[in-house]
Amino acid sequence: MLTREGYALALTSFLLSALTSTIVIYHPLTLSMFAAAVFSFMYILMASRELRSLKPKDFTFTRTVSNQDPKPGERVAVKVVVVNKAGRDLELVVVDGFEGLTLVEGNVVVEKHVKHGEEAELQYVVEADRRGVYSLGPLVVKVSDDFGLCCKYITLEREARLLVRPRLVEKPRLMDSVRRAQALSISGSGFSVKFGADDVFREITEYEEGQPLKNIEWRRTAREDGQIYVRKYDKLNRLRVVFLIDCTVSNMVGKPSLMDTTISSVASTALALLQKGDAVAVKALGAAEPATFYAYNTVDFEGLNTFLTKLKPGLGFDLKKEVEELSWFDAVFLVGRLSSVDGHELRLVENDVRRRKGVLFTIIPVLSDGSEVMRLLNELEMLRIKKVKKQAEFVSVVRHTELPQYLAYLHRMLRAVP
Amino acid sequence: MMAKALRIAALSPPVAISLMALAEFDFSNYYVVVGMVSLLLISSTERVKWAAVGLVYIPAIYTVGLLLTGQAAPFLGLAAGYILASPLVLTISTYSSRSASGLLSGYFTAYTTSLLIYGVEGKSAQPETLFIHLVRNITSFITQERVNFVPPETPPTNLIASLTALATLALIITMASRRPGLSLKIKPVFLNALIMSVASLTVSTLVAFFLPSMVSLAILTTIVVLAFLTAVSLRGKDA
Structure with missing residues (x-):
């Protein structure tokens, strides 16, 4: 052209x-x-005819990404090297693209006169401020004639996907505010599993922060100088936990959005659950592509994390129907603004969960008061929640920054219930 | 250096025609010289440009003042100077053009303007009548009294044709080596296109010599065919 x-x-x-x-x-x-x-x-005419003879095989390329598993806000350095194998000198413009990401450093275009065997290099740094599926590319080479009158675009690579996974909270500590403010919000009285009843001794390991003191192996600890040891048990009973995440567009408020915070918190808690031998199911309510993911051990967490990464907001859902479709659960965490659900519906769902011998935790995260507008929005939100709580008093309200800690708290509490 | 020499050679015909026109002009009105010099300076280097702005405005305001007091000659002389200098100014701006299309269009404009001034000025070498003839030439073209925009009085064809032939060659080479920092590359594609254009120029010259009435038709047909072929060959999608 x-x-x-x-x-x-x-x-x-x-x-x-x-x-x-x-x-x-x-x-x-x-x-x-x-x-x-x-x-x-x-x-x-002649120059375009000559350019037309060029094919993608006349180039080799490599794209190196520094961070294979980036989290929101983390930088990803990309290096692209295109080598001229056409057997002649070429005027090259190498253009790499990206979708949804923010360019932090460098340039995605490089123009160079490249001899046969030489390379054109492109380096840039991008970042994503929220989790999701992004793409790098297409990688396009524009070859022009010596005088820049005609050119040919050759696509070397269509698109490469870049998954920005939710940031996990490592060892969430129970914040005092959470401990103090939140009452036990368990709905339902039937426990299908005798929590922690059938522990089978496995090994003695060094003590790590957060492990229960009741498991300390005093004899070994007394023998060793300054090192504390604990007994580890395998649990024969497996807790089956279901996370129902409200993925409707109403959860896209805030930065990061409530939906992203919820997903990060659920991912962290799910990992903790899987590490303890529990089974986890995550159901995306009202997502653009509603689906359920089941994870039975830590190996499945990779898939679960990818599933969570790809979630996109949708329009609405029928909560009662979604809960009826669940094949198993001992505990159900319903997390999100739940703006399309009223108290009556929540009460019906709670009854359904209880009837099936499960426990329901309903958590509505709210944004922190940042600005005057946010404060007013929060007041409106609290009025709405208050109306919901009139019919469903078991609903918990948590600041979105404290959601990971609160989920961890619920998880520990669930384990501790005799 | 070579590139500069080629550019100068490419733009030599409008300069030559302008100089031929100036040689016959009556410079007894010094305001003609002032007008010419100030306009040439304004298109000169950056350093001189701002000084030349004063050189343009001061005489212009002064001559307008004289015009209001009833002395029209200085105003007309200054304006005539501007007009006479215009082909040279266009040539200078074309010389510094960076794109091939800009070079080509600048060359055409400078050439046409110099021809226009040569043809008009041939009738009257006085600033007072230069305007009248210039306006008459343009209106006669608009009112379709004449088909050709170029006035009937043209410079000696033998001299200008030879100069233009050489200039065309230089122009083509300059067009192809227009990228700053890139030296001229004689590659097969360039050489083939150059040979084709020289051959077409030879054929066209022969047609113009033996069948002058057919030149326009032949050129138009060839250009339309070439443009069509180019459009067809470029319609394919990229890989």
Whole structure:
């Protein structure tokens, strides 16, 4: 194809040649313009024909990404190297693309005269401020003739996906505010599992922060100087936990959005649950592509995390129907703004969960008061929640920053219930 | 250096025609010289440009003042100077053009303007009548009294045709080596296109010599065919 300059030259030479042979006739000038026009068109024709012979196999390329598993806010350095294997010198413009990411450093375009065997290198740094599926590419090489009149675009790679997974909270500590403010919000009285009843001794290991003191192996600890040891048990009973995440667009408020915070918290808690031998199911309510993911051990967490990464907000859901579709659960965590659900519906769901011998935790995260507008929005939100709580008093309200801690708290509490 | 020499050679015809026109002009009115010099300076280097702005405005305001007091000659002389200098100014701006299309269109404009001034000025070498003939030439073209925009009085064809032929060659080479920092590359594609254009110029010259009435038709047809072929060959999708 022609470049902008190529179009301009072709058009100019055509028009001037037409002008000098119709209304501005002076034979030396007319012939001069004609010769220039013939040269322009012939050159464009021949150069484009030569460029057309180039194929993607005339180049080799590598794209190196520094961070294979980036989290929101983390930087990803990308290095692209394109090597000319065409057997001749080329005027190259290498262009790499990205979708949804923010360019932090560097440039995604490089222009270079590349001899055979030489390379053109491109380096840039991008970041994503929220979790999701992003793409790098397409990687396109623009080859132009020596004078920049015509060019050919060759796509070396369509798109490479970049998963920005939710940031996990490592060892969430129980915040005092959570401990103090939140009452036990368990709905339902039936426990299908005798929690922690059937522990089977497995090994003695060094003590790590957060492990229960009742498991300390005092004899071994007394023998060793300054090192505390604990007994580890395998639990024969497996707790089956279901997370129902409200993925409707109403959860996209805040930065990071409530939905992202919820997903990060659920991912962290799910990992903790899986590490303790529990089974986890996550159901995306009202997502653009509603689905359920089941994880039975830590190996499945990778898939669960990818599933959570890909979640996109949708329009709405029928909570009662979604809960009825659940095949198993001992505990159900319902997390999100739940703006499309009223108290009556929550009460019905709670009854359903209880009937099936499960426990329901309903948690509505709210944004922190940042600005005056946010404070007003929060007041409105609290009025709505208050109305919901009139019919469903078991609903818990948690600041979105404290959600991971609160879920961890519920998880520990669930384990501690005799 | 070579590139500069080629550019100068490419733009030599409008300069030559302008100088031929100036050689016959009556410079007894010094305001003509003032007008010419100030306009040429304004298109000169950056350093001189701002000084030349004063050189343009001061005489212009002064001559307008004289015009209001009933002395029209200085005003007309200054304006005539501007007009006479215009092909040279266009040539200078074309010389510094970076794109091939800009070079080509600048060359055409400078050439046409110099021809226009040569043709008009041939009738009257006085600033007072230059305007009248210039306006008459343009209106006669608009009112379709004449088909050709170029006035009937043209410079000696033998001299200008030879100069234009050489200039065309230089122009083509300059067009192809327009990228700053890139030296001229004689590659097969460039050489083939150059040979084709020289051949077409030869054929067209022969047609113009033996069948002058057919030149325009032949050129138009060839250009349309070439443009069509280019459009067809470029319609394919990229890989």
